[in-house]
Amino acid sequence: LTLLVSASGVEVGGALFGRAFRAEAVRPFAGSAGSLEAALERHYHRALSVTLAGFAGIAVLITAVALRALPEARTPDVWSTLILGDLGYACLAVGLLNALVLFETRRPWAVVHALTSALVINLVSGYVLSHAFGSFHAVDGLLLGAGYFSIRTRMDVRQALKRPDYACALG
Numbered sequence: 794l795t796l797l798v799s800a801s802g803v804e805v806g807g808a809l810f811g812r813a814f815r816a817e818a819v820r821p822f823a824g825s826a827g828s829l830e831a832a833l834e835r836h837y838h839r840a841l842s843v844t845l846a847g848f849a850g851i852a853v854l855i856t857a858v859a860l861r862a863l864p865e866a867r868t869p870d871v872w873s874t875l876i877l878g879d880l881g882y883a884c885l886a887v888g889l890l891n892a893l894v895l896f897e898t899r900r901p902w903a904v905v906h907a908l909t910s911a912l913v914i915n916l917v918s919g920y921v922l923s924h925a926f927g928s929f930h931a932v933d934g935l936l937l938g939a940g941y942f943s944i945r946t947r948m949d950v951r952q953a954l955k956r957p958d959y960a961c962a963l964g
Contacts, residue, residue: 795852796882802847803886806840807893813839814897817957833954837894844890845883852879870929877932884939891946895953903949911942 813836817829856875860867888911892904919934 795848795855795879796885798855799848799851799882799886800889802844802851803889803893805847806844806890807897809843810836810840810890810894811897814957829957830954833957837950837954840890840894841887844886848883848886852883874929874932877936881932881935881939884936884943888939888942888946891943891950894950895946898950898953898957900949900953903953904946907942907945907949910945911938914938914941 814833817832817836856879859875888907892908895901895904915934915938917934918937919931922933923929923931
């Protein structure tokens with residue numbers, strides 16, 4: 794539920810970056826592509842801040858409502874699942890923002906490769922961990938897969954923003 798509701802923060806962050814990217818692409822720069830790279834990094838970090846702030850606010854709100862509505866569910870297993878699930882979905886939200894940035898910078902195959910690998914990591918590790926240690930550990934697979942997705946796409950975003958002229962030329 795947290796990811797579903799907080800997806801709006803991902804969309805807002807992606808839209809902010811997209812608008813800023815298009816505005817920077819048409820603005821003349823006196824100097825090297827490094828100044829364009831720095832400007833786009835600032836826009837990316839702003840979009841990331843919006844995404845994470847939105848996710849954190851929604852996560853706290855949903856946790857408070859769930860704890861109030863389900864007081865009998867306050868077991869250590871439920872708490873660890875909730876915390877690890879929210880961390881996993883926060884990583885997924887970051888990865889999805891990164892995916893929007895990669896789409897904007899004309900690198901869709903980087904997203905496809907990262908998402909495919911992350912899905913395999915999620916499924917395999919979730920299956921193995923839940924069968925080895927109990928069903929509450931299926932969420933560990935989510936955390937591993939989403940963590941990989943966010944890290945891999947961040948590396949791809951960093952590479953894309955080092956050569957913003959490439960995306961601008963394609964756009």
